Amino acid sequence: xxxxxxxxxxAVDVGGTFTDVALEFGEQRVTTKVLTTPSxxxxxxxxxxxxxxxxxxxxxxxxxxxxxxxxxxxxxxxERKGAKTALITTEGFRDSVEMALENRFEQYDINIDRPDxxxxxxxxxxxxxxxxxxxxxxLELDEESVRALFALIRKHEIEAIAxxxxxxxxxxxxxxxxxEILAAEFPDLSISLSSDVCxxxxxxxxxxxxxxxxxxxxKMSSYLLSLDKEMKSRGLNCAFLLMTSGGGLTxxxxxxxxxxxxxxxxxxxxxxxxxxxxxECGIPNVLSYDMGGTTAKVCxxxxxxTLSSRTFEVARVYRNLRGSGLPxxxxxxxxxxxxxxxxxxxxxxxxxxxxxxxxxxGADPGPASYDQGGTRPTVTDADVVLxxxxxxxxxxxxxxxxxxxxxxxxxxxIGEKLSLELDLAAYGIAEIVDExxxxxxxxxxxxxxxxxxxxxMIAFGGAAPLHAARLAEKLDIDTxxxxxxxxxxxxxxxxxxxxxxxxxxxxxxxxxxxxPNWVNPILNEMSAEASAVVRVGAGxxxxxxxxRVAYMRYVGQGHEITISLPNRPLEAGDGETLRQTFEEExxxxxxxxxxxxxxxxxxxxxxxxxxxxxxxxxxxxxAPADAPAPNATRxxxxxxxxxxxxxSVWRRDDLPIGSSISxxxxxxxxxxxxxVSPSFEASINGLGYIVLxxxxx
Numbered sequence: 239x240x241x242x243x244x245x246x247x248x249a250v251d252v253g254g255t256f257t258d259v260a261l262e263f264g265e266q267r268v269t270t271k272v273l274t275t276p277s278x279x280x281x282x283x284x285x286x287x288x289x290x291x292x293x294x295x296x297x298x299x300x301x302x303x304x305x306x307x308x309x310x311x312x313x314x315x316x317e318r319k320g321a322k323t324a325l326i327t328t329e330g331f332r333d334s335v336e337m338a339l340e341n342r343f344e345q346y347d348i349n350i351d352r353p354d355x356x357x358x359x360x361x362x363x364x365x366x367x368x369x370x371x372x373x374x375x376x377l378e379l380d381e382e383s384v385r386a387l388f389a390l391i392r393k394h395e396i397e398a399i400a401x402x403x404x405x406x407x408x409x410x411x412x413x414x415x416x417x418e419i420l421a422a423e424f425p426d427l428s429i430s431l432s433s434d435v436c437x438x439x440x441x442x443x444x445x446x447x448x449x450x451x452x453x454x455x456x457k458m459s460s461y462l463l464s465l466d467k468e469m470k471s472r473g474l475n476c477a478f479l480l481m482t483s484g485g486g487l488t489x490x491x492x493x494x495x496x497x498x499x500x501x502x503x504x505x506x507x508x509x510x511x512x513x514x515x516x517x518e519c520g521i522p523n524v525l526s527y528d529m530g531g532t533t534a535k536v537c538x539x540x541x542x543x544t545l546s547s548r549t550f551e552v553a554r555v556y557r558n559l560r561g562s563g564l565p566x567x568x569x570x571x572x573x574x575x576x577x578x579x580x581x582x583x584x585x586x587x588x589x590x591x592x593x594x595x596x597x598x599x600g601a602d603p604g605p606a607s608y609d610q611g612g613t614r615p616t617v618t619d620a621d622v623v624l625x626x627x628x629x630x631x632x633x634x635x636x637x638x639x640x641x642x643x644x645x646x647x648x649x650x651x652i653g654e655k656l657s658l659e660l661d662l663a664a665y666g667i668a669e670i671v672d673e674x675x676x677x678x679x680x681x682x683x684x685x686x687x688x689x690x691x692x693x694x695m696i697a698f699g700g701a702a703p704l705h706a707a708r709l710a711e712k713l714d715i716d717t718x719x720x721x722x723x724x725x726x727x728x729x730x731x732x733x734x735x736x737x738x739x740x741x742x743x744x745x746x747x748x749x750x751x752x753x754p755n756w757v758n759p760i761l762n763e764m765s766a767e768a769s770a771v772v773r774v775g776a777g778x779x780x781x782x783x784x785x786r787v788a789y790m791r792y793v794g795q796g797h798e799i800t801i802s803l804p805n806r807p808l809e810a811g812d813g814e815t816l817r818q819t820f821e822e823e824x825x826x827x828x829x830x831x832x833x834x835x836x837x838x839x840x841x842x843x844x845x846x847x848x849x850x851x852x853x854x855x856x857x858x859x860x861a862p863a864d865a866p867a868p869n870a871t872r873x874x875x876x877x878x879x880x881x882x883x884x885x886s887v888w889r890r891d892d893l894p895i896g897s898s899i900s901x902x903x904x905x906x907x908x909x910x911x912x913x914v915s916p917s918f919e920a921s922i923n924g925l926g927y928i929v930l931x932x933x934x935x
Contacts, residue, residue, distance in 0.1 A: 246301045248290070248474075249732035250283050251504045252308040255531020255581045255601045256700060258726035258909075259286040261294050261301075262733055268294040269726045271700065271909045273637065274601040279310060280465040282601075284472070298473035305732040307481035307503035309532070310461060311454045315356075315501070315552045315564065320453035321397035321428065325357040325445065326387065326416060328404040329364035335402075335445045343561030353564050356449045361394060363387050365403075365416065371439075371746065373409030384419045391424060400452035402432040402445035407744040410437070428455045435496055436567050438841055439744040443549065443567040450552070450566055451498035458497035466490055479737065479775045481507050484569030485544065486738030486847070489774040499568050501552060502575070504728045505535040509544045509571045511731030512696040515721050517542045518925060519857045524719075525679065525693045526573075527709065528727065529702035531581045531618075532598045536679045537573035538688050545572035545686065548742075548843075560685060569740045569845075574682040578674050580618040580701040581605055584648075584667040586655045594671045606647035609640035615651050617701070619644035620667035623660060625874035625885075626704050626913055631906055661875050661882065668877050672705055676712040691715060698727025703912035707901070707930060708877050711917060718918070718930040725909020738847035739771040747839045748793065749820075752813030761786060761808070761844060768846035776848030783849065789841040790820045792832055798840055799823055858924045863896035868903075876902060878915050885914075893922050900933075 246263040252274055261268045270289045275282040283306075291298060314320045325335065335355050344350050365387070366380035391399075399420060406413045410433030417429050432448040466478055480493040481503040493500055505528060512526035516539055526537040526544075538545050550570040551563030577596020581604060587593045594617065599605050603612035605619045607629070621627045622644045629639035645660055653663035683690045694717040697706035703720045710718050723730050741764040747757070769782055776782070786803035801820050804812065816839075821831035868886035876883045885902040890912075893905070898921040901914035905928060914920045918930040 246296055247303045247305070247733055248287065248301050249305045249507075249729040250286065250307070251507060251726070251729040251732065252279050252283060252306075252310060253504060253530045253532060254309055254313055254598060255579065255604070257282040257286045258729040259290045260723065260726050260729040260733060261290040263294060263296060263300070266294070267723065267730075269723050269729070269909060271725055273604070276600060276602055279308070279461060280468055283465060284468055287469075287474070288472075299475070301474055301476050304469065304474060304476050304478050305481060305487060305735070306465070306478070307507050307728065307732055308461075308500060309502075309504050311458055311497050311501050311503075312552060314454045314457055315450060318356075319457075320356070321456040322361075322395060323357050323398045323400060323449060323453045324361040324363060324391065324394070324396045325400045325402060325449055326363050326365055326384075327402050327445065328368060329366050329383075331404060331441070332362040332364050333359070334441050335362065335449065338442050339561075341561060351562075353562065355446075356453045356564070357400065361396070363390060367403060367412045369403070369405040369409055369412065371405050371408060373405065375409070375411075379412045379415055381415070381419060384416050385423075388423055391420075391427070396427070397456050398428040398430065398452040400430050400432070400445070400448040402441075402448050404441065406431075406433040407437040407439060407444065408746075410434075428452060428459070430455060435498065436742075437744060438567060438742055440567075443565045446565050447498060447567045450501075450564065451496060454497050455494075458500065459494040462490060462494055462497075477775050481732050481735060482569070483550065483571065484546065484738075484740060485510055485571050485735060486569075486740070486845075487732075487735050487775060488737075488739055489771055491774070492739070492771050498566060501566060501568065502550065502570060502573070505537075505573055505575060506571045507728035507731035507735065508535065508698060509537040509539070509573060509731070510735050511698065511721070511727050512537065513539050513542055513544055514731075514734050515696050515719060515927070516694075519694075519719060519923070519927070521694045521717075523693050525690060525695045525713075525715065527675075527679075527695050527697045527702050527706060528699040529675070529697075529705060530579050530699045531701065532577070532579040532600060533575050534578040534675050534678075534699075534702075535573050535575045536675070536682055537571060538683065538686060538693075540688075546570070547572040572686070574678050576674060576678045578617070578671050578678075580616065580621070582617050582671060584615045584617070584620070584670070585651055590656065592652060592656070592666045592670050594667060594674060605644065607639045607641060607644035608637055609643055612643075613647055615644070615647040615667065617667060617671050619647055620664040621701075621704055623648060623664035624668060624877070625872055626904070627911060628872075628906060631908075631911075665875055665877055665880065668705070668708075672708045672712060672877065675705070675709055679709075679713060694719060696721070698724040700725045700910050703910045703928075705913075707913055707915040707918050710930070710932075711878050711915065716932040720912050720928040720930070722926050723909075724912075725907070736847050737772050737775045738845055739768045740843055740845040741768045742841060742843045744841045745839075749813055749817050749837045749839070752810075752816070754808040754810055754812065758807050760842065761803075764842065764844040765846065768844055772846045772848050780848050782846045785845045785847070787843045788816065788839045789843070790816070790837050790839050792824075792835040793838050794835075799827060803842075856924075857927070860896040860924045862898070863894045865894070865897040865899050866892055872904060874902065874904065874913070876916060878917060883916060890928070895922050895924060895926060897922050
């Protein structure tokens with residue numbers, strides 16, 4: 239295997255429409271974008287990697303690290319295209335995963351639609367056993383009740399099993415035994431134990447997460463192992479790491495076992511890139527805006543740090559409503575994602591309104607302008623008609639576009655139905671998708687108590703720079719930054735991510751009973767598990783950093799707050815220190831501590847991270863420079879003023895550092911195009927980033 243310290247590093251991001259590749263070697267970077275191959279995603283990856291290596295002029299054997307992120311797990315959950323899965327649970331609790339939390343996320347909708355469980359009721363099977371919350375056995379596992387399920391597994395041709403027994407987070411013995419019995423009879427069956435996938439309290443979240451892991455595991459493991467084999471056959475015998483939704487990197491073996499941790503791995507890379515760019519530009523609070531071919535993602539970054547969460551929702555029934563999706567309890571960068579990408583399909587709804595997304599044309603057949611059989615209009619088709627995209631340069635020329643097909647699709651599905659001219663029909667599509675994204679950003683900010691208009695926006699992804707100026711106008715944002723390599727921003731972000739892994743344990747403890755001799759073995763076990771994963775990628779001798787956290791609350795409360803633990807063996811006096819720290823944090827959050835109430839710890843997390851270079855450049859002030867004459871002019875339809883304007887066209891590589899141009903303008907590059915609306919002017923800062931600033935007045 240090639241040494242991981244080799245200078246060449248390769249990152250691949252598989253999206254629903256495009257596969258992005260970034261290759262860094264020395265001080266140089268090569269990026270490329272190819273269409274995703276949905277039926278065999280590894281083929282698109284291989285095509286993009288070979289293209290990047292050829293352009294860089296280096297051999298596969300010179301690559302020391304391959305980092306991969308993908309939306310395949312997310313798409314399988316959203317599209318319900320995973321494995322046929324069964325759930326084994328404690329007798330009497332087969333409906334817990336469908337009863338959920340019994341809350342109403344849309345309080346006044348009497349016809350509320352809840353997300354359907356991944357496992358239907360007839361495939362949720364009980365076994366006889368019972369433990370209490372301390373992990374003490376109340377009723378021994380009846381192994382015959384497990385063996386009685388063999389016939390059902392065969393009858394229903396089950397491909398994956400999720401095992402979620404009551405209180406197994408405190409004692410996994412019964413789950414492990416169920417797994418052993420099933421594996422002995424069905425050695426090829428994919429089995430996910432909740433005590434491995436999500437060893438935490440809260441039965442619904444734990445079972446939902448385990449079902450999701452089981453549901454996507456056969457497809458994801460087959461894809462990842464096939465990709466690894468194909469890469470090695472082409473000489474890429476390097477470390478192979480996977481991006482996780484929490485912003486860290488994990489090993490291939492761990493990703494194969496727990497693919498649910500890869501949900502939102504692509505968007506996580508983009509958020510990491512945005513945090514790095516914020517630090518480079520000295521702007522602590524920014525809005526990360528990532529728009530690709532299938533979805534758009536928005537993430538808040540405060541003090542150069544992404545917001546993080548331990549609960550994530552996928553497949554929301556109601557686009558912007560928290561609680562309407564399937565909960566997945568994994569470490570995740572907090573963001574909102576909506577079906578608003580270049581491939582999002584537009585149409586006219588029953589009320590005669592233009593509607594865009596969440597359905598996407600994807601890579602196959604793709605938008606009508608791809609000329610691959612797609613007949614329904616998309617956002618990309620609208621951008622072509624509005625003059626924002628040069629068909630000859632789209633995706634670096636890897637896609638041959640047919641503008642007439644875009645015009646025909648928009649007129650047949652929008653224009654003729656609403657009696658609109660072509661420009662206005664395309665304008666309607668663009669304006670609706672921009673408003674959808676703006677509304678999602680507003681809701682996300684309100685949920686977190688954040689202000690949007692005071693932030694700068696960092697825009698990346700193939701479609702984001704096309705829409706960033708208009709989105710900024712809607713959100714009253716004055717500054718937009720488009721980094722170099724914006725079209726493959728998430729892939730570049732992968733190369734900035736640390737190798738890290740988080741382990742969680744739910745072990746209940748009242749502070750009045752704090753005993754370091756009970757706590758330290760738990761933390762030591764967690765440290766060993768996390769370190770073993772990280773050292774596969776970082777090397778056996780790497781000295782790792784650890785972050786330890788306790789989730790605490792007052793006895794009788796329903797939710798916890800996070801309290802940092804010292805990175806050392808705990809001592810008897812640490813119980814009182816934890817109490818003081820908890821009460822200080824509680825008072826900071828809620829205004830006051832509660833005297834006389836006893837704190838308790840429900841869960842513990844430990845994150846191990848390998849040392850990595852977090853060095854970032856700095857956008858120094860630069861002397862003004864003259865911009866060259868534009869390459870051309872092109873008529874575009876400005877969605878802000880609702881009229882056609884004549885825009886100057888520049889190639890990004892032709893604009894020197896320090897130069898400025900005034901909108902309306904178009905700045906083109908290989909993988910994306912930046913639209914500078916009439917209300918903005920653009921300049922090139924010291925790092926080569928495009929900075930859009932709103933014009934005075």
